[in-house]
Structure formats: structure tokens, C-alpha cells
Amino acid sequence: MSSTSSALNLADIFEAVVDAMPDREVLVCDDQRRTLAELDERANRVGHHLIAAGVRPGDHVGMHMRNSVEFVETLLGLLKIRAVPVNVNYRYIDAELRYLYANADLTAVVVDADFVDRTAAVAPDCPTLRHVLVLGEASAASAAGLAAVVPSVSSYRRDVDSASGARDFPSRSNDDLFVIYTGGTTGMPKGVLWRQEDFFRSALVSGNQYGDGYDDGPSLAAAHAQNPTPPSFLLTAPLIHGAAVYTLFTGLFMGTKTVLMRQFDALESLALIEREKINIYMIVGDAIGRPFADAVAEHGGEFDLSSLFVVGSGGALWSQAVRDQITGLFPNIYLNNGFGSSESGMDGSMQALEDGSLRMAPRPGVCVVDTDLRPIAPGSDDIGWVAHSGHVPLGYYNDPAKTASTFPVVDGVRMSVLGDMARIEADGSIVILGRGSACINSGGEKIYVEEVEEALKSHPAVFDTLVAGLPDPRFGQRVAAVVQLREGAAATAEELTEHCRERIARYKVPREIVEVPAILRSPSGKADYRWAQSTLEKESAARS
Numbered sequence: 001m002s003s004t005s006s007a008l009n010l011a012d013i014f015e016a017v018v019d020a021m022p023d024r025e026v027l028v029c030d031d032q033r034r035t036l037a038e039l040d041e042r043a044n045r046v047g048h049h050l051i052a053a054g055v056r057p058g059d060h061v062g063m064h065m066r067n068s069v070e071f072v073e074t075l076l077g078l079l080k081i082r083a084v085p086v087n088v089n090y091r092y093i094d095a096e097l098r099y100l101y102a103n104a105d106l107t108a109v110v111v112d113a114d115f116v117d118r119t120a121a122v123a124p125d126c127p128t129l130r131h132v133l134v135l136g137e138a139s140a141a142s143a144a145g146l147a148a149v150v151p152s153v154s155s156y157r158r159d160v161d162s163a164s165g166a167r168d169f170p171s172r173s174n175d176d177l178f179v180i181y182t183g184g185t186t187g188m189p190k191g192v193l194w195r196q197e198d199f200f201r202s203a204l205v206s207g208n209q210y211g212d213g214y215d216d217g218p219s220l221a222a223a224h225a226q227n228p229t230p231p232s233f234l235l236t237a238p239l240i241h242g243a244a245v246y247t248l249f250t251g252l253f254m255g256t257k258t259v260l261m262r263q264f265d266a267l268e269s270l271a272l273i274e275r276e277k278i279n280i281y282m283i284v285g286d287a288i289g290r291p292f293a294d295a296v297a298e299h300g301g302e303f304d305l306s307s308l309f310v311v312g313s314g315g316a317l318w319s320q321a322v323r324d325q326i327t328g329l330f331p332n333i334y335l336n337n338g339f340g341s342s343e344s345g346m347d348g349s350m351q352a353l354e355d356g357s358l359r360m361a362p363r364p365g366v367c368v369v370d371t372d373l374r375p376i377a378p379g380s381d382d383i384g385w386v387a388h389s390g391h392v393p394l395g396y397y398n399d400p401a402k403t404a405s406t407f408p409v410v411d412g413v414r415m416s417v418l419g420d421m422a423r424i425e426a427d428g429s430i431v432i433l434g435r436g437s438a439c440i441n442s443g444g445e446k447i448y449v450e451e452v453e454e455a456l457k458s459h460p461a462v463f464d465t466l467v468a469g470l471p472d473p474r475f476g477q478r479v480a481a482v483v484q485l486r487e488g489a490a491a492t493a494e495e496l497t498e499h500c501r502e503r504i505a506r507y508k509v510p511r512e513i514v515e516v517p518a519i520l521r522s523p524s525g526k527a528d529y530r531w532a533q534s535t536l537e538k539e540s541a542a543r544s
Contacts, residue, residue, distance in 0.1 A: 016217030046077025191397035202345025243315035287443025362428035
């Protein structure tokens with residue numbers, strides 16, 4: 001074991017759980033399975049290899065990987081050696097990856113062989129990058145290209161397997177860091193910087209979503225060890241997203257089985273429910289919820305789905321229509337609509353009201369503030385922003401300006417204020433009214449309009465543009481844009497779409513582009529997004 005234990009360090013908590021129930025099977029992906037003891041030993045090997053490769057406490061290490069058992073081994077191995085895991089969205093194109101690698105000051109990257117060429121392409125612009133660990137077999141050409149731009153390259157299968165499996169690492173701290181990269185309002189990724197104790201308290205609800213939390217790893221482990229049959233999870237979303245990581249840690253700390261899908265497939269998920277006797281099915285809004293419901297409607301009779309009793313959504317709101325469809329198929333199912341973010345953790349669950357708005361029960365540290373960042377009194381008709389205090393992140397890595405606006409300090413207390421508009425009821429419950437910022441949530445992916453607008457404006461024919469989200473039956477929202485062309489210029493929607501594909505990830509590219517004579521802005525130049533939204537909705541209705 002570590003020489004001493006920090007009460008709420010994530011690696012120390014995990015090791016306490018391992019010691020309390022080593023033989024519990026906790027991880028399944030494809031044909032690989034791991035007990036807690038096996039996962040611990042594999043994570044130790046990853047940690048020892050990375051130490052030998054020069055990774056030191058506090059170093060940032062990118063995880064450029066799809067879901068896999070190795071992803072979890074790497075995550076835990078990094079925490080064990082006090083390095084900082086950095087999630088890398090494998091859907092990003094080179095421009096986005098180049099920014100993230102450099103912004104995060106990555107010293108090492110663990111990368112799937114499929115993405116080696118992408119790492120090689122951006123590595124020259126990341127001067128801190130010293131080591132790459134490759135999972136899988138890259139082609140000879142790809143391996144040679146990577147070796148030409150990175151000082152040290154290793155093979156996961158060869159070099160991790162040969163490393164020590166001993167748990168003999170130095171002591172750790174509750175102040176060790178954990179980073180979750182998410183989209184920023186400038187459109188580029190932002191690294192949310194958490195103290196691990198704060199992350200445990202807020203994102204993981206102190207290790208207990210259904211009651212009082214725990215103050216140390218041994219107490220948590222002893223409590224969960226008393227439950228011989230904890231509920232099993234099917235995690236359908238990529239672990240590169242915050243909500244999925246919350247679920248992963250929740251399962252590990254409960255000593256329960258979490259089944260990962262390397263890539264979501266609705267029909268395959270039904271087979272996994274039957275095979276693994278899944279109790280809790282975790283989704284990201286309608287992007288997964290609708291295909292799941294459709295698959296059950298068409299093929300549910302082919303599988304034994306009787307073990308399922310919860311469908312939970314995090315990372316994106318899901319529509320009432322899809323929730324109704326699921327409850328129609330599973331009359332006794334419990335639907336959990338989680339509210340939270342990478343910048344605030346898990347804030348609670350929401351219940352739909354008759355007017356379509358969503359209500360969240362009172363929770364310590366969560367309130368609604370006015371424009372002066374002062375709490376609005378319960379029962380007031382005033383509308384403000386949801387704010388969080390207490391165990392909140394330290395800020396955004398390498399971005400003091402955005403940190404100051406999102407994590408303001410008021411009367412010596414740091415808060416997280418993300419732009420969710422709300423009002424607070426007399427009983428302290430919070431009614432969520434919608435995003436105050438211009439963020440589009442498409443299938444759980446946060447898309448910031450400024451980035452899409454910037455891509456469109458880089459086309460020589462575009463004079464001005466505004467981007468907004470339109471309702472989408474599967475993804476919740478889809479990206480759309482109104483465009484004003486330069487006088488005398490011409491460009492088709494197809495041309496503009498192709499132009500965007502070269503600059504931003506495909507899920508951010510507008511699916512509808514409407515040409516207008518002029519973009520409506522205020523005299524000061526501020527965008528009128530209500531006008532843009534209305535224009536796009538009218539055009540979409542006319543086409544349908």
C-alpha cells in the first residue's frame with residue numbers, strides 16, 4: 001500500500017475499496033473482465049511504466065482513447081503516481097487536438113493505435129510532449145511517423161505488461177489534481193481543474209448518491225462491502241466525457257460491475273443487458289435514449305430485459321417524448337434525469353413540470369444568483385443563474401480570464417456560475433429555465449456557437465453569421481446558421497458546409513444554413529440570437 005493514506009484522494013479511495021473486496025468483478029468491456037484486485041495490479045503496472053518513462057507528480061498525461069479496460073487501467077495508474085489525467089476527445093480534428101495538446105501542457109499521451117497519425121500530426125506543436133504510449137498495433141508507417149516527432153514511444157502491450165505490478169507508490173494528497181476538458185465559450189476546449197477532494201464531494205456526491213456521504217476511503221469501502229449484490233451499470237457513453245467518468249468512479253467505489261461499450265450500438269446494448277444482467281442503463285439524452293427506445297420497441301421481445309430497473313441520463317437533457325416512450329415500454333422503470341456539469345459536479349436530479357420546465361430539489365451549496373452574484377430569495381419571481389459554492393473547481397487550466405468569469409469569488413467564497421437560467425421556489429427547489437449562454441447540446445456534445453461562427457466567417461464569401469440550435473428528434477438539438485454573404489459574393493450551403501468540415505469536428509458543422517439579406521445586431525454590435533433562432537425555426541418549418 002501507499003506509505004500513508006489521504007482521506008479523499010481518488011487513488012487512495014480506490015485502493016481501500018480493492019482491499020475491502022478484491023474479488024469483486026467491477027469492469028467488463030468486449031471480452032475482457034477485471035476484478036478489483038486485477039484492475040489494481042494492472043493500474044500499478046501502468047503507473048510504474050510511466051514513472052520509468054519520466055512522468056512525474058503533477059505532469060499532465062493525455063488519454064486519447066476510446067472506451068476500453070485499458071482506459072480505466074491508465075486513468076487509475078495516473079492517479080496512483082499523482083500525475084494528472086487529461087481526457088482527449090478522439091472526435092476532434094487536428095486544429096482542435098493541436099490546441100488541446102498544447103493548452104494542457106501534455107508531457108505524455110496514451111493513445112489508441114487508430115489515432116497515432118493524429119498524435120504525430122500535432123506533436124510538433126506541443127513542446128512539452130516527451131513520451132507516447134501506444135495501445136494496439138499501429139502500422140509501420142504510422143509508428144515511424146510518431147517516432148520522428150516524439151522523443152520516446154512505447155508499446156502498451158509490451159512495456160506495461162513487463163512493468164512491476166506492486167503497489168509501492170509514495171503517499172498522496174487530497175490536493176492532487178484532476179482535470180476534465182470540456183468546450184469553452186470561445187469554442188476551444190477548456191480544462192476544468194479540480195482538487196480531488198472537491199471532485200469526490202461534488203462530482204461523486206461523497207460516494208453515496210442516496211444518503212450521507214463518506215469522509216474517508218476505508219469507511220466508504222466497508223459500507224459498500226456489506227452489499228453483496230450492488231446494482232450493475234451499462235455505460236454507453238465515451239469516458240472522455242465528464243458524466244461518463246462520474247458513473248465510472250461511482251461504480252468502482254461501490255464495488256459494482258460496470259460494463260463499457262467501446263462504441264454505442266442500440267441492439268448490442270440489449271444483448272449486454274441480457275448477458276450481464278444490467279440494472280442501470282446510463283445514457284446521454286435523446287442521442288442514446290431514442291435509439292435505445294426504438295431498439296426495445298422493435299427487438300425487445302428477443303432479449304430478457306427483466307433485470308433493468310433504472311435508465312439514467314447525464315450530460316444532456318432528454319425530451320419528454322423519449323422519456324414517455326421508455327416508460328411505455330418499461331412501465332415500472334425509474335428514469336433519472338441528472339443535472340450537473342464538468343464545472344460543478346453532480347447537482348441533483350430533475351423532474352419535469354406540466355409546462356415542460358424542470359425542477360431540481362433543494363441541495364446544499366446550490367442556489368440562484370442575480371446579476372450582482374447575490375442569492376435570490378426563495379419564492380421570488382426574479383430569474384437568475386444557477387450557482388454552486390463549496391466544493392467547486394479551482395478554475396480553468398491556463399485560462400485566467402475565463403476562470404474569473406465562470407468561477408467568481410464573492411466575499412471570499414469561490415462559486416461556479418455557468419449560465420443556466422432559473423428561478424427558486426419558496427421551498428428552495430430550483431426550476432431550470434434553460435441555458436443563458438448560446439451553447440448547443442447535440443447528443444451530449446457541447447457546441448459553442450462562437451467556434452462555428454468563426455469557421456463560417458473564415459470563408460471569403462461570408463460577411464456575417466449567427467449560429468443557433470434547432471430541435472432535433474434524436475440529438476436534442478442540431479446546429480443551424482443564418483449567413484449574410486458579402487456583396488457580390490456567392491456560396492452555396494454545400495460549399496459552406498464543406499468549408500466548415502475542414503476546420504471543426506463534424507458534429508459541430510451546421511446541418512442547416514439559411515442565407516439572409518443582413519444579420520440583425522444591436523447598434524453596439526451585439527448579436528440578436530433570438531432573431532436568429534426565430535429566423536431558423538421559420539425556415540425549418542417552411543421546408544418541412
